[in-house]
Amino acid sequence: MQAKTRTLxxxxxxxxxxxxxxxxxxxxxxxxxxxxxxxxxKADIVIEGEGKHAFPGFVDLHVHLRIPGREDEEDIRSGxxxxxxxxxxxICCMPNTEPAIDNEGLVSWIIEEGKKVNLLDVxxxxxxxxxxxxxxxTEFGALKAAGCCALSDDGSSVADSLLFRRALEYATxxxxxxxxxxxxxxxxxxxxxxxxxxxxxxxxxAIADISESLAVFRDIEIAKFVKARIHLAHISSFKSLExxxxxxxxxxxxTAETCPHYFALTxxxxxxxxxxxxxxxxxxxxxxxxxxxxxxxxxxxxIDCISTxxxxxxxxxxxxxxxxxxxxxxxxxxSFSLSYTFLVKTKILTLNQLVExxxxxxxxxxxxxxxxxxxxxxxxxxxxxxxxxKWQVTxxxxxxxxxxxxxxxxxxxxxxxxxxxxxxxxxxx
Amino acid sequence: MQKHAExxxxxxxLDIASLSREEIEIVLSLATSFKEISERDVKKVPALRGxxxxxxxxxxxxxxxxxxxxxxxxxxxxxxxxxxxxSSLTKGETIVxxxxxxxxxxxxxxxxxxxxxxxxxxxxxxTQASIVNAGDGKHEHPTxxxxxxxxxxxxxxxxxxxxxxxxxDILHSRVARSNIFGFQKFGSSVTVCAPxxxxxxxxxxxxxxxxxxxxxxxxxxxxxxxxxxxKERQGGLFLPTIREYVRDFAMTEERFSKxxxxxxxxxxxxxxxxxxxVSSLKHKVHPRILQQAExxxxxxxxxxxxxxxxxx
Ligand SMILES: [Zn+2]
Ligand SMILES: [Zn+2]
Numbered sequence: 001m002q003a004k005t006r007t008l009x010x011x012x013x014x015x016x017x018x019x020x021x022x023x024x025x026x027x028x029x030x031x032x033x034x035x036x037x038x039x040x041x042k043a044d045i046v047i048e049g050e051g052k053h054a055f056p057g058f059v060d061l062h063v064h065l066r067i068p069g070r071e072d073e074e075d076i077r078s079g080x081x082x083x084x085x086x087x088x089x090x091i092c093c094m095p096n097t098e099p100a101i102d103n104e105g106l107v108s109w110i111i112e113e114g115k116k117v118n119l120l121d122v123x124x125x126x127x128x129x130x131x132x133x134x135x136x137x138t139e140f141g142a143l144k145a146a147g148c149c150a151l152s153d154d155g156s157s158v159a160d161s162l163l164f165r166r167a168l169e170y171a172t173x174x175x176x177x178x179x180x181x182x183x184x185x186x187x188x189x190x191x192x193x194x195x196x197x198x199x200x201x202x203x204x205x206a207i208a209d210i211s212e213s214l215a216v217f218r219d220i221e222i223a224k225f226v227k228a229r230i231h232l233a234h235i236s237s238f239k240s241l242e243x244x245x246x247x248x249x250x251x252x253x254x255t256a257e258t259c260p261h262y263f264a265l266t267x268x269x270x271x272x273x274x275x276x277x278x279x280x281x282x283x284x285x286x287x288x289x290x291x292x293x294x295x296x297x298x299x300x301x302x303i304d305c306i307s308t309x310x311x312x313x314x315x316x317x318x319x320x321x322x323x324x325x326x327x328x329x330x331x332x333x334x335s336f337s338l339s340y341t342f343l344v345k346t347k348i349l350t351l352n353q354l355v356e357x358x359x360x361x362x363x364x365x366x367x368x369x370x371x372x373x374x375x376x377x378x379x380x381x382x383x384x385x386x387x388x389x390k391w392q393v394t395x396x397x398x399x400x401x402x403x404x405x406x407x408x409x410x411x412x413x414x415x416x417x418x419x420x421x422x423x424x425x426x427x428x429x
Numbered sequence: 430m431q432k433h434a435e436x437x438x439x440x441x442x443l444d445i446a447s448l449s450r451e452e453i454e455i456v457l458s459l460a461t462s463f464k465e466i467s468e469r470d471v472k473k474v475p476a477l478r479g480x481x482x483x484x485x486x487x488x489x490x491x492x493x494x495x496x497x498x499x500x501x502x503x504x505x506x507x508x509x510x511x512x513x514x515x516s517s518l519t520k521g522e523t524i525v526x527x528x529x530x531x532x533x534x535x536x537x538x539x540x541x542x543x544x545x546x547x548x549x550x551x552x553x554x555x556t557q558a559s560i561v562n563a564g565d566g567k568h569e570h571p572t573x574x575x576x577x578x579x580x581x582x583x584x585x586x587x588x589x590x591x592x593x594x595x596x597x598d599i600l601h602s603r604v605a606r607s608n609i610f611g612f613q614k615f616g617s618s619v620t621v622c623a624p625x626x627x628x629x630x631x632x633x634x635x636x637x638x639x640x641x642x643x644x645x646x647x648x649x650x651x652x653x654x655x656x657x658x659x660k661e662r663q664g665g666l667f668l669p670t671i672r673e674y675v676r677d678f679a680m681t682e683e684r685f686s687k688x689x690x691x692x693x694x695x696x697x698x699x700x701x702x703x704x705x706x707v708s709s710l711k712h713k714v715h716p717r718i719l720q721q722a723e724x725x726x727x728x729x730x731x732x733x734x735x736x737x738x739x740x741x
Binding site: 195196197199200201202203204205206208274275276277319320321322323324 | 446524525543545546547548550551552566567568569601603606629630631632634635
C-alpha cells in the first residue's frame with residue numbers, strides 16, 4: 001500500500017472555535033495527525049504559515065448548485081470550484097432544482113457527481129414534499145438512506161401548517177433535520193424588495209418583514225409542539241430574531257442561519273445601486289435596524305451559523321429591470337472575506353466566533369463528525385488565509401459560472417490562499 | 430430657448446425626485462415659450478431638426494404617446510413609434526433586447542413607458558440616448574407632474590405656499606409620486622388622502638401629510654389632484670367596492686361646495702365620471718382638465734428640447 005501523503009504547515013496561527021494558538025499542523029492522509037509547536041517530522045509537502053491563519057474548512061448549509069436543470073448557471077464542477085476557492089470543505093445543496101431533488105435516485109446521483117469532481121463533500125438536501133409542491137411528504141427514510149443531509153422545500157415555505165406539522169413529526173423518527181425557508185407567500189406576493197420608505201418612494205413591489213417573522217413564529221410553534229428540531233434558513237429581520245431568541249431561551253430545539261448580505265447591506269444600498277438587479281434577493285435586504293439585529297444575534301448566539309444562499313443566475317436573467325429579475329446572487333467565493341471584513345474587522349465577532357459560525361456549528365447542525373476544528377484526529381479540512389490582504393471583487397475574479405453579486409467592485413479584506421480538503425490541496429491562489 | 434438649454438445639465442429625465450427646483454423652473458419657463466408657439470398658425474419650430482426620437486411604449490397609452498409624438502414633431506424631430514404589449518414582455522428578456530435593437534438606429538432620445546417600477550435606471554445602461562420617463566410602473570411620471578405644475582402656475586401664478594391635496598390610489602400611482610416631490614420643492618404643502626390600503630408604507634418620510642379623512646382636509650386645499658381609480662382595485666384586497674370608495678373619496682356636489690372658491694381641481698385623466706368626480710360637476714371641472722392636455726404638449730416639447738440639445 002502506498003504511503004499516505006504527509007503535509008506540514010509551519011508556524012501558523014490556528015483558529016479554533018474556542019481558542020487560537022501559534023503552532024504547526026501535521027496532516028497524514030485525510031486526518032490531522034498532530035498539532036503542536038515545532039513538529040520535526042518529515043513531510044511530503046511543507047507550507048510556511050508565518051503571518052497566516054489556519055481555519056477549519058468552512059461548512060455551508062445553504063447552496064443552490066442548480067443541478068439538475070440549470071447547468072448553464074452553475075454545475076457541480078463550477079460550484080465545487082467556487083466553494084473551495086471560498087474555503088469550504090462541505091456544502092449542502094438545496095433541492096429546488098428542475099426536477100426537484102425529491103427521490104433517492106437524485107440524492108445518490110448528486111453525491112456521486114460530487115465525488116467525481118472530488119474537490120469537497122457535496123451533501124444534498126432533499127425536498128420535504130414531492131416536487132416541492134407542498135402537498136405530499138417525500139420518503140424521508142429512503143432519502144436519508146440514500147445520503148441526504150437534511151430536508152427543505154427552500155424557495156418557499158410549506159404553506160400548509162398541518163402538512164408542515166406532520167413533516168416535523170415524521171422527521172423526528174429518522175432524526176432528520178428540517179430546514180425551513182420562512183416566508184408567508186401571500187404577504188410576499190409580487191414583492192421585489194423589503195417594504196420600506198425606499199420601496200414606497202420608488203413604487204417597487206414590496207415584501208413586509210412580517211412575511212418572514214410570521215413564518216418563523218409558526219415554524220417555531222409547530223416544532224415546539226411536536227418536540228422536533230428545526231433549522232431556519234437565511235434569517236434577515238429584527239422581528240424574526242426576537243422570536244428566535246425567545247424560543248431558544250425557552251429551550252426550543254431551533255437553530256438559525258443568516259447570510260453575509262444581511263450584515264453587510266440594507267435597502268439604502270439597493271437605492272444607491274439604482275436598483276441594480278444584483279441587489280435583489282429573497283428574503284430582501286432589510287433596514288439598518290435589521291442589519292444591527294443580525295450582528296447582535298450573531299454575537300449572542302441567536303444565530304448559529306453563516307450560510308451563503310449561493311444563488312447563481314445567468315447574466316441575461318440579471319440584465320433586466322429590478323422588478324423583472326429572479327431573486328438571489330452568488331456567495332461562496334465571498335462569504336469568508338465578507339464575514340471577516342464586516343464582522344471581525346468591525347469587532348462584532350472574534351476570529352474564534354467566526355470559525356464557530358462558519359465551520360463548527362454548521363457541521364454540528366447537520367451532524368458531520370470530526371469537522372469544524374483543527375485538532376488531532378479530526379478530518380484534515382484546513383483553510384490558510386492571509387488576513388492582511390485586501391482584494392477587489394471583479395467579474396474576472398469569480399470562478400462560479402454566474403457573476404451576479406452586489407459586491408462587484410468592493411474591496412474586501414482577508415484572502416484565502418490555500419484550501420486543504422481531506423488532506424489534499426484542492427485550491428491554492 | 431438657448432439660454433434655457435445652457436443652464437440645463439441633465440442627460441435624462443427619469444424622475445422628479447432628483448430634479449432641483451431650478452431645473453423644474455427651466456422646464457416650466459421653456460414650456461411657456463413653446464405654448465405660445467402652439468398658438469401660432471405655423472406650429473413648428475426647427476429646434477430639434479435632425480434628431481431622432483423613439484417613443485418606446487411597453488404599456489398601452491394612446492394619450493401620452495400621442496402627446497409625446499406631437500411634441501416631438503412640433504420641434505421638428507424625426508419620430509419613431511414602437512409599441513409592444515406588456516403581455517409579450519412578461520418574460521422580460523425582450524425589454525433589454527428591444528432597447529439594444531433600437532440602439533442600432535442611434536436615436537438621440539428614447540421616450541419610454543414601461544410597467545416595471547424604477548426600470549429606467551437599468552435600461553439607461555443599454556443606450557447612448559437620453560431617456561425621458563413617460564411612466565415607469567408605480568414609480569414616477571415626471572412629465573405629468575411637470576404639466577400639473579405648469580397648469581397650477583398658470584392659474585395660481587405661483588407654486589409656492591400652496592396646499593396641494595392628492596386624492597385616490599396613491600399606492601399604485603406614479604403621478605402622485607412625481608407630484609409629491611415636485612410641489613414640495615417649491616415650498617408647497619402636499620397632503621395625500623386615500624384609504625389606508627392605498628397609502629404607501631412608511632410614507633411620512635416623503636414629506637407629505639397622510640390622511641384618510643377627505644372631508645377634514647378639503648376646505649384648506651388650493652389645488653386638488655384627483656387620481657384615477659383602477660376598477661380592478663375593488664373586490665377585497667384594496668377596496669370593498671367602488672360604491673364604498675365613492676362614499677368616502679369622490680368629489681361630490683356636497684364636497685365641492687366646501688372647497689375654497691378658487692380651488693383648482695386637476696385630474697391626470699381619463700376620468701371615471703361618478704367614481705372620482707360626480708358627472709354633475711362636469712361643466713365645472715372639465716375645462717381645466719382639457720387645459721391640462723394642452724399644457725402637456727408644451728411641457729413635453731420643453732423636456733425633449735432640453736435633453737435633446739444637451740446631447741452632443
Ligand atoms: Zn430560501
Ligand atoms: Zn435558498
